[in-house]
Amino acid sequence: MIQDVAAMKSAHLKPKVAFLGPVGTYTHEAALQRFGSDAEYTEAPTIAAVFKTVALGTPFGLVPQENSTFGSVVETYDFLASPDVGQSIFVRGEIVLAVQHCLLAPKGTKLADVKRVFSHEQALGQCGRFLSAHLPQADLVKTSSTAAAAQALVSPDATPGDAAICSSICTSIFGLEKLCQGIQDVKTNFTRFFVVSGSLELPLPNPQSTRHSQALLRIQASSQNENDLPDIGKFLQVLSLPATRIDRRPDLSKAPFRSAYMVEIHRRSGHIDGAISWSSELQNAIRRVEAENGEATLLGLW
Numbered sequence: 435m436i437q438d439v440a441a442m443k444s445a446h447l448k449p450k451v452a453f454l455g456p457v458g459t460y461t462h463e464a465a466l467q468r469f470g471s472d473a474e475y476t477e478a479p480t481i482a483a484v485f486k487t488v489a490l491g492t493p494f495g496l497v498p499q500e501n502s503t504f505g506s507v508v509e510t511y512d513f514l515a516s517p518d519v520g521q522s523i524f525v526r527g528e529i530v531l532a533v534q535h536c537l538l539a540p541k542g543t544k545l546a547d548v549k550r551v552f553s554h555e556q557a558l559g560q561c562g563r564f565l566s567a568h569l570p571q572a573d574l575v576k577t578s579s580t581a582a583a584a585q586a587l588v589s590p591d592a593t594p595g596d597a598a599i600c601s602s603i604c605t606s607i608f609g610l611e612k613l614c615q616g617i618q619d620v621k622t623n624f625t626r627f628f629v630v631s632g633s634l635e636l637p638l639p640n641p642q643s644t645r646h647s648q649a650l651l652r653i654q655a656s657s658q659n660e661n662d663l664p665d666i667g668k669f670l671q672v673l674s675l676p677a678t679r680i681d682r683r684p685d686l687s688k689a690p691f692r693s694a695y696m697v698e699i700h701r702r703s704g705h706i707d708g709a710i711s712w713s714s715e716l717q718n719a720i721r722r723v724e725a726e727n728g729e730a731t732l733l734g735l736w
């Protein structure tokens with residue numbers, strides 16, 4: 435209890451925030467926008483490591499959730515499908531960032547010299563048309579983040595002809611040269627990030643709103659009914675709340691081909707000031723799913 439109070443106070447004064455590193459990723463930029471330059475930042479090498487760092491006690495974390503061109507970030511949803519989320523990690527907010535990708539390479543490299551392009555699979559996907567039009571022969575190498583791709587170009591393993599797709603800021607961080615900019619397929623390209631925390635109660639610094647109107651639930655078939663294919667339509671019907679998106683990942687805790695559905699819910703606007711609280715509304719909805727032999731877990735509230 436004393437520890438909880440201390441954690442709350444320190445989260446407020448100088449928040450500790452884990453992000454997908456190294457410095458220079460879009461996630462770092464989103465974290466700086468949300469928590470400011472005074473926060474104490476921890477670089478995590480992968481998205482899974484951000485979640486784990488938060489589960490182990492770092493109060494906040496930032497993970498990419500979806501890109502407006504390439505879609506859901508699979509590594510994030512794989513973690514949201516796992517039992518840790520909803521127990522020791524919760525989604526507490528979101529932030530949207532405009533993403534303009536650049537092609538960077540060591541000084542002196544020309545576009546015609548490029549043989550390998552390093553980047554996060556999201557960035558490679560968002561620049562698919564540029565890559566097939568300008569570098570159709572290049573090998574595409576997936577990295578854990580865009581800044582990790584830029585870092586690879588200055589590592590001892592780098593070879594001439596290596597380039598990276600990443601943010602413009604990596605030019606100065608890693609001493610690289612910009613070969614092209616704005617290379618993503620769609621000019622207006624945005625990524626949405628989730629703010630995650632180890633508890634639903636820990637106060638967020640500079641909260642965007644004190645009234646929660648969004649939530650994330652994970653819906654699965656209950657363990658007793660593993661052999662029946664669950665009727666997700668039925669679960670959504672009894673949920674009886676506006677579901678604005680559904681993502682599906684394999685449910686690794688059950689039989690093969692079973693699903694975990696991550697369902698984003700918005701509170702009906704007329705209810706925001708209503709007598710029943712948003713979390714009570716959600717608890718009632720969770721009970722209705724359970725009455726239909728489903729399992730529903732609250733993964734976040736913001």
Ligand SMILES: O=C(O)C(=O)C[C@]1(C(=O)O)C=C[C@@H](O)C=C1
Nearest residue numbers: 459460461498554556579580625
């Ligand atoms: O690699 C980064 O820079 C990230 O922050 C990850 C990430 C993602 O996973 O979507 C974030 C924004 C861009 O869409 C590309 C990559």
